[in-house]
Amino acid sequence: MPEAFFAGMQGISDSAASFSASVSAGVGVNESGGQALIKAIDKMHNGIVKALSRSDYLSQEPPLGTTPAAQVYKPFLASIATDPSQGFIAAAKKFQKDLEQMRLDVEKAMATYQTADQDAAHGIKKAGGPILSA
Template sequence: MPEAFFAGMQGIRDSAASFSASVAAGVGVNESGGQALIKAIDKMYEGVTNALSKSDYLSQEPPLGTTPAAQVYKPFLASVATDPAQGFITAATKFKQDLEQMRSDVEKAMAAYQTADQDAKQGISKAAGPTLSA
């Protein structure tokens, strides 16, 4: 489970980086598509923020008892959350930052789309020339 979860977060982080590069290259997103992306990003952001608010709890050794196996698992399970290189807290914090960047990129892409749309409308109006009525 943890490997799949972290792989999923990494996949989203990779997609966010690709999207950021696309936005820098001028890709636009229309209003309805942008709002749908923002809604999804906000939902993920809320979930990550909620999980990180419980980081003190996540970093504690679980009460598994005193058996030899429990003594081995307790520190391991706590380290899954707190490992500075690949622990959940570190990964979730980076993911939260990526979501903030992705939301900003969506807003930029929506603005780029709006600008391109306005430019296209002006181009059509200029190409049509003045309208005369009888």
């Protein structure tokens, strides 16, 4: 399960980087599509913020008992959360920043779309308006 979860976060982060590059190249997103993306981003962001607010709990050794196996696993399980390069907390903080950047990129793409739409409408009016036929 942890591998799949981390892979999912990494996949979304990779997609966010690709989207950011597309936005830099001038890709636009319409209002309804942008709002749907923002809603999804905000939902994921809220989940990560909630998980990170419990990071002190996540970094504690679980109460597994005093058996020799438990003594081995307790610090290992806590390190899954706290490892500075591969732990959940580090991955979640990176994911949180990626989501924040993606939200900004969606807003920028929505503005790009709106500008392009207004420019197109202005071009049509300047050319004499749309040609209507029966």
